[in-house]
Amino acid sequence: MVDMTGYERRAPTGGVAALREALLDLEVALRLYVPGYPVTDAVPALGEGAQMAMNEKVAMEVALGASAAGRRSIVLVKHLGVNLLSDPLSIAPSHSIGAGLVVLAGEDVGPKGSQAEMDIRNYGPLCEIPVLEPSGPGLLFPALQEAYALSEEIRAPAMVRTTFEFAGKDAGSEIISTYNSVNPDKREAGRFGSFDRSVWDLTAKGRHQRYRGAAIPRMRSASERSFLNLLKEGGGDLGIIASGRPASFASKTDHPLLVVGFSHPLPAEAIREFVSEHDKILVAEEPTPFIEARLMLCADIFGKLTGHLPWGRMEEGDMERAADLIISGEEPGPAAPPQRFDERLASKTVCDDCPYLPLYEAVADLPVPVAGDAGCSIRAVRDPPGAVDVVYGLGSSVAVACGFGKKGVAIIGDYAIAHSGLLGLIDAVNNEREVLVVLLNNGVAAMTGGQRVPDLSPVLRAIVPDLQTVDLPSGREEIIELLSLEMARPGVSLVVARGVCPRFGPPP
Numbered sequence: 001m002v003d004m005t006g007y008e009r010r011a012p013t014g015g016v017a018a019l020r021e022a023l024l025d026l027e028v029a030l031r032l033y034v035p036g037y038p039v040t041d042a043v044p045a046l047g048e049g050a051q052m053a054m055n056e057k058v059a060m061e062v063a064l065g066a067s068a069a070g071r072r073s074i075v076l077v078k079h080l081g082v083n084l085l086s087d088p089l090s091i092a093p094s095h096s097i098g099a100g101l102v103v104l105a106g107e108d109v110g111p112k113g114s115q116a117e118m119d120i121r122n123y124g125p126l127c128e129i130p131v132l133e134p135s136g137p138g139l140l141f142p143a144l145q146e147a148y149a150l151s152e153e154i155r156a157p158a159m160v161r162t163t164f165e166f167a168g169k170d171a172g173s174e175i176i177s178t179y180n181s182v183n184p185d186k187r188e189a190g191r192f193g194s195f196d197r198s199v200w201d202l203t204a205k206g207r208h209q210r211y212r213g214a215a216i217p218r219m220r221s222a223s224e225r226s227f228l229n230l231l232k233e234g235g236g237d238l239g240i241i242a243s244g245r246p247a248s249f250a251s252k253t254d255h256p257l258l259v260v261g262f263s264h265p266l267p268a269e270a271i272r273e274f275v276s277e278h279d280k281i282l283v284a285e286e287p288t289p290f291i292e293a294r295l296m297l298c299a300d301i302f303g304k305l306t307g308h309l310p311w312g313r314m315e316e317g318d319m320e321r322a323a324d325l326i327i328s329g330e331e332p333g334p335a336a337p338p339q340r341f342d343e344r345l346a347s348k349t350v351c352d353d354c355p356y357l358p359l360y361e362a363v364a365d366l367p368v369p370v371a372g373d374a375g376c377s378i379r380a381v382r383d384p385p386g387a388v389d390v391v392y393g394l395g396s397s398v399a400v401a402c403g404f405g406k407k408g409v410a411i412i413g414d415y416a417i418a419h420s421g422l423l424g425l426i427d428a429v430n431n432e433r434e435v436l437v438v439l440l441n442n443g444v445a446a447m448t449g450g451q452r453v454p455d456l457s458p459v460l461r462a463i464v465p466d467l468q469t470v471d472l473p474s475g476r477e478e479i480i481e482l483l484s485l486e487m488a489r490p491g492v493s494l495v496v497a498r499g500v501c502p503r504f505g506p507p508p
Contacts, residue, residue: 002227002229002230002231003230003231003232003233014137014166014167015042015045015137015140015162015164015165015166016041016042016044016045016166016167017045018137018138018140018141019042019045019046019104019140019144019166020044020045020046020047021141022140022141022144022145023045023046023047023074023144025141025145026072026100026144026145026148027072027192028072028073028074028102028148029066029071029072029073030051030062030063030066030071030072030073030074031046031047031049031050031051031073031074031076032050032051032052032053032059032062032063032073032074032075032076033046033050033051033052033053033059033075033076033077034052034053034054034055034056034059034076034077034078034081035052035445035448035449035451036077036078036080036081036113036114036448037078037108037112037113037114037448038078038106038107038108038112038113038165038166039076039077039078039104039105039106039166040448040449041165041166041167042076042104042106042166043076045166046074046076052451054418054419054454055081055084055395055419055420056075056077056081056082056083056084056085057084057085057087057088059075059077059085060075060085060088060089060103061088063075063101064088064092064097064101066099066101067097067098067099067100067101067157067195068097068098068194068195069098069099069194069195070098070099070192070193070194071099071192072099072100072101072148072192073099073100073101073102074101074102074103074104075101075102075103075104076104076106077103077104077105077106078105078106078108078114079105079106079107079108079114079118079120080108080114080115080116080118080393080394081105082103082105082120082123082159083118083393084420085103086123086126086127089103089123089127089129089157090126090127092156092157093127093128093129093154093156093157093211093215094204094207094208094210094211095199095207096155096156096195096196096199096207096211097151097155097156097157097195098155098192098193098194098195098196099152099192099193099194100147100148100149100151100152100158100192101151101157101158102144102147102148102151102157102158102159102160103157103158103159103160104144104159104160104162105120105159105160105161105162106161106162106163106166107119107120107161107162107163107244107286107287109163109245109286109287109312109313110312110313115374115378115391115392115393117287117312118287119287119288119290120159120161121133121161121263121264121290122290123159124159124263124264124265125264128156128211128212128215128216129156129157129158129159129264130147130150130151130154130156130158130159130219130222130223130262130264130265131158131159131160131161131262131263131264132146132147132158132159132160132161132226132228132261132262132263133160133161133162133163133228133243133244133260133261133262133263134160134162134228134261135228135230135242135243135244135245135247135248135259135261136164136245136247136248137164137166139228139261140160140162142227142228143160143228143261144160146222146226146227146228147159147160150218150219150222152192152193153218153222154211154214154215154218154219155193155196155215156211156215161244161263162244163244163245163286164244164245216265219264219265220265220268222262223261223262223265223266223267223268224267224268224269224270226261226262226267227261228259228261228262229258229259229260229261229262229267229270230247230257230258230259230261231257231258231259231270231274232251232256232257232259233256234253234254234255234256234257235254235255235256236254236255236256236327237278237279237280238255238256238278238279238280238281238282238323238326238327239255239256239257239258239274239275239277239278239280239281239282240253240255240256240257240258240281240282240283240284240319240323241257241258241260241271241274241275241281241282241283241284241291241295242257242258242259242260242283242284242285243259243260243261243263243284243285243291244285244286245286245314246284246285246286246314246319247259247284249284249314249316249318249319250284250319252316253319253320253323255282255323256274256277256278258270258271258274260291263290263291266291266294271295275295275298279300280300280302280326280327281295281298281300281301281302282302282303282308282309282319282322282323282326283295283301283302283303283304283309284303284309284314284319284322285303285304286312286313286314287311287312287313288304288311289303289304289305289311292304292305293305302322302326303322306332307331307332307335308322308325308326308332309322310335310336311335341382348379349379349380349382349384350376350379350380350384350385351379351502351503353502354376354501354502355472355473355499355500355501355502356376356440356472356497356499357385358472358473358474358475358476358479359438359440359470359472359479359497360377360380360385360387360411361384361385361387361476362476362479362480362483363385363387363388363409363411363438363483364385364386364387365480366409366483366484366487368404368406368407368408368409368487369389369390369401369404369408369409370387370388370389370390370401370408370409370410370411371388371389371390371391371392371396371397371398371400371401371404371408371409371410371411372387372388372389372390372391372397372411373391373394373395373396373397373410373411373412373413373416373421374391374392374393374394374395374396374416374447375394375412375413375415375416375440375445375446375447376413376440376446376447377391377397377411377412377413377440378391380411387411388411393420394416394419394420395412395416395417395419395420395421395422395423395424396420396421396424397410397411397412397416397421397424398410398412398417398421398424398425398428398435398437399421399423399424399427399428400424401435401436401437402424402427402428402431402433402434402435404435406434407434407435407436407487407490408434408435408436409435409436409437409438409483409487410424410435410436410437410438411438411440412437412438412439412440413439413440413442413445413446414439414440414441414442414443414453414455414456415444415445415446415448415451415453417439417456417460418453418454418456422456422459422463425437425460425463425464425492425494426463428492429463429464429492432491432492433491433492434490434491434492435492435493436483436486436487436493436494436495437464437492437493437494437495438483438495438497439460439494439495439496439497440497440499441496441497441498441499442498442499442500442501442504442507443455443506443507444501444504444507446501446503446504450501450503450504452507452508453507457496460494460496463494464492464493464494467494467495467496468482468486468493468494468495468496469495469496469497469498470482470495470496470497470498471498471499472497472498472499473499482495483495
């Protein structure tokens with residue numbers, strides 16, 4: 001536990017510089033990422049040798065190989081990407097790793113550029129890994145130091161979760177450490193620990209017994225002594241427990257404050273002592289009541305579950321309003337009504353100059369259900385063109401459309417099909433399903449910054465030999481005729497629509 005007198009407040013420095021410095025200092029050899037808001041802004045910090053993986057599961061598996069060979073690695077993903085990499089992540093702790101491996105995951109609290117809000121802290125107890133949570137960019141460096149040290153101590157991946165924006169767009173000042181929180185062993189490059197094959201002397205049950213017996217006590221100890229745990233004195237009977245971005249808001253109040261730097265395992269002793277010293281506790285966190293739910297067995301715990309704080313993204317004024325309500329004993333009012341599309345200035349429809357507009361309009365004329373994907377086609381759910389009915393995860397549209405019961409349409413981008421949609425196409429052919437797949441082929445991941453996408457034409461032609469192509473811009477009537485012919489054919493149809501995104505131009 002560190003008293004916050006050892007910390008200072010400054011204007012936001014941005015996480016990019018902190019990340020770049022940490023990766024150099026910690027000798028992180030392999031740097032992998034999957035783009036997407038909010039982590040795309042952090043990609044420049046990875047350096048020229050960074051590699052973009054096609055999906056998060058692949059990134060995690062490559063990182064595990066590097067770790068086994070004694071090379072430190074990092075996997076940079078957005079919150080929803082953790083879902084995909086959770087398969088190897090859940091297996092790695094009991095199977096052991098070598099050199100330090102950190103998953104740096106950015107939460108899109110709001111959300112601003114994602115389909116859904118999610119709290120990845122839940123993967124801590126689920127996968128039995130440590131989850132560290134710096135409250136701002138100024139604590140990212142010590143968080144990564146602690147994460148790599150702990151990863152190598154317990155021989156398991158560690159996760160660092162962020163709720164701040166890497167580009168430094170958050171308003172207000174933040175907490176910045178003036179401590180050198182960790183002084184890791186200085187080793188020669190490439191001399192970090194490698195995989196220990198003695199793990200195979202144990203059964204699957206034995207591997208779990210070994211890991212839980214050795215690693216979990218070390219994780220708990222690291223959580224209690226972390227320099228990310230901060231304590232600020234204050235007046236009154238109301239204490240605030242905060243984590244992530246809301247900790248900066250809480251530090252500006254006059255109330256006693258405990259900033260929790262580990263989400264899993266929580267620093268139980270520090271929390272227990274803090275709760276015992278105050279009559280009432282307000283828990284400030286984003287986006288869900290992860291910590292609050294674990295404290296509800298205690299009396300007088302307030303936060304999102306009690307309606308005093310909003311679910312999702314918090315603003316600075318929310319903290320003071322909640323504190324005033326708790327102190328006065330007043331009940332919180334009703335929750336804010338659901339946000340509508342037309343109330344959000346950043347919400348968008350299909351771009352006016354998109355070459356795929358005639359294609360969307362043609363699809364909208366088909367009297368069948370249409371599954372879109374988590375790329376540009378998600379913008380086509382609204383008028384104009386109102387072409388898409390349902391959208392789920394990235395790469396999901398082909399498999400979703402196969403479940404319609406009659407031949408429907410799947411619209412998918414070339415990045416989405418490379419990410420994970422190819423499996424749905426293979427399954428459709430193998431099971432002789434009924435579906436028309438419309439592939440938007442522009443060679444870039446247009447929704448995540450225009451990164452280059454591999455050309456899978458040879459692979460697609462091997463799966464669906466009689467695929468059709470159309471070059472855009474083309475006339476709407478020509479497109480309608482092609483789609484109608486493909487809809488009349490039984491089985492799997494694939495139409496590859498080739499165009500150039502006006503925002504990014506042709507792929508390099």
